[in-house]
Amino acid sequence: MLGKIHLLEGDLDKAIEIYKKAVEFSPENTELLTTLGLLYLQLGIYQKAFEHLGNALTYDPTNYKAILAAGSMMQTHGDFDVALTKYRVVACAVPESPPLWNNIGMCFFGKKKYVAAISCLKRANYLAPFDWKILYNLGLVHLTMQQYASAFHFLSAAINFQPKMGELYMLLAVALTNLEDPENAKRAYAEAVRLDKCNPLVNLNYAVLLYNQGEKQGALAQYQEMEKKVHLLQDSSSLEFDAEMVDMAQKLGAALQVGEALVWTKPVKDTKSKHRTTSTSKAASLQQPLGSNQALGQAMSSAAAYGKLPSGAGGTSHLTKPPSLPLEPQPTVEAHPNEASAQIREK
Numbered sequence: 001m002l003g004k005i006h007l008l009e010g011d012l013d014k015a016i017e018i019y020k021k022a023v024e025f026s027p028e029n030t031e032l033l034t035t036l037g038l039l040y041l042q043l044g045i046y047q048k049a050f051e052h053l054g055n056a057l058t059y060d061p062t063n064y065k066a067i068l069a070a071g072s073m074m075q076t077h078g079d080f081d082v083a084l085t086k087y088r089v090v091a092c093a094v095p096e097s098p099p100l101w102n103n104i105g106m107c108f109f110g111k112k113k114y115v116a117a118i119s120c121l122k123r124a125n126y127l128a129p130f131d132w133k134i135l136y137n138l139g140l141v142h143l144t145m146q147q148y149a150s151a152f153h154f155l156s157a158a159i160n161f162q163p164k165m166g167e168l169y170m171l172l173a174v175a176l177t178n179l180e181d182p183e184n185a186k187r188a189y190a191e192a193v194r195l196d197k198c199n200p201l202v203n204l205n206y207a208v209l210l211y212n213q214g215e216k217q218g219a220l221a222q223y224q225e226m227e228k229k230v231h232l233l234q235d236s237s238s239l240e241f242d243a244e245m246v247d248m249a250q251k252l253g254a255a256l257q258v259g260e261a262l263v264w265t266k267p268v269k270d271t272k273s274k275h276r277t278t279s280t281s282k283a284a285s286l287q288q289p290l291g292s293n294q295a296l297g298q299a300m301s302s303a304a305a306y307g308k309l310p311s312g313a314g315g316t317s318h319l320t321k322p323p324s325l326p327l328e329p330q331p332t333v334e335a336h337p338n339e340a341s342a343q344i345r346e347k
Contacts, residue, residue: 166196
């Protein structure tokens with residue numbers, strides 16, 4: 001109970017200390033081992049997370065939460081087939097689990113089997129219509145398949161439940177750009193820039209849109225903001241940037257005549273990097289519009305951040321019908337992950 005109180009207060013470090021002591025007194029308690037593994041997973045400490053989840057599965061091979069979280073970790077590192085093998089075990093025991101079908105869908109997405117991905121995600125959405133992560137993933141897959149109206153529909157719904165996430169507005173802007181609504185796309189990008197202070201992809205996509213609309217000064221300002229964010233990320237972590245993002249930034253820098261100030265020396269070709277930020281689509285030449293502004297962002301699986309405890313699908317806001325979503329949504333209760341669920345982000 002003390003550990004749960006710390007979780008409710010958002011103090012993960014103290015919660016972990018309490019659960020560690022509890023595991024010392026009861027080393028075969030699968031519930032404690034699973035919870036501790038999920039907490040480490042939420043903090044990104046994958047080795048310890050895998051260790052505790054593995055111990056839980058040793059004592060209970062059919063533990064739903066542990067299998068779901070372990071499969072989610074495998075997904076994160078690109079082991080989609082192994083993750084699907086784990087999920088098959090869970091599917092027999094808990095066939096009506098929204099996080100399970102969400103994760104299976106994103107495994108198929110990672111394997112580029114988009115029709116199967118949409119089928120699984122639609123099932124997850126049927127079981128949990130207010131889970132914003134499932135709506136996010138549906139929007140992401142439809143964007144990948146260039147079904148922009150469907151992507152707009154699901155991303156708009158996700159924003160109603162999670163109005164503080166900048167990446168959702170960025171993906172919505174991508175859909176609006178391809179639906180030939182540049183004005184509302186600009187509004188969506190402006191909101192994304194306001195909310196997201198870390199992701200350079202937001203500024204890069206916004207800069208591409210402004211450049212294609214002939215607004216070179218605005219594009220230059222966004223390009224410079226992107227460079228600042230990249231410098232900060234390089235200083236604070238060993239983050240590897242997606243090769244397509246690097247390529248588009250270099251093309252845009254050359255078009256804006258600031259190519260000498262580029263912050264990358266060479267593209268990174270690791271397609272399984274943990275921070276997956278896929279940027280705009282390829283451009284034919286600098287004389288033509290710089291790509292179609294088709295960013296894919298990071299896909300989210302619903303199986304790991306245990307810290308946002310209460311389940312429940314909050315929010316009763318309605319999806320708006322105009323050509324684009326108002327960029328200051330009415331206040332809604334944010335959807336929280338259910339059961340052991342939450343987020344491990346992976347393509």
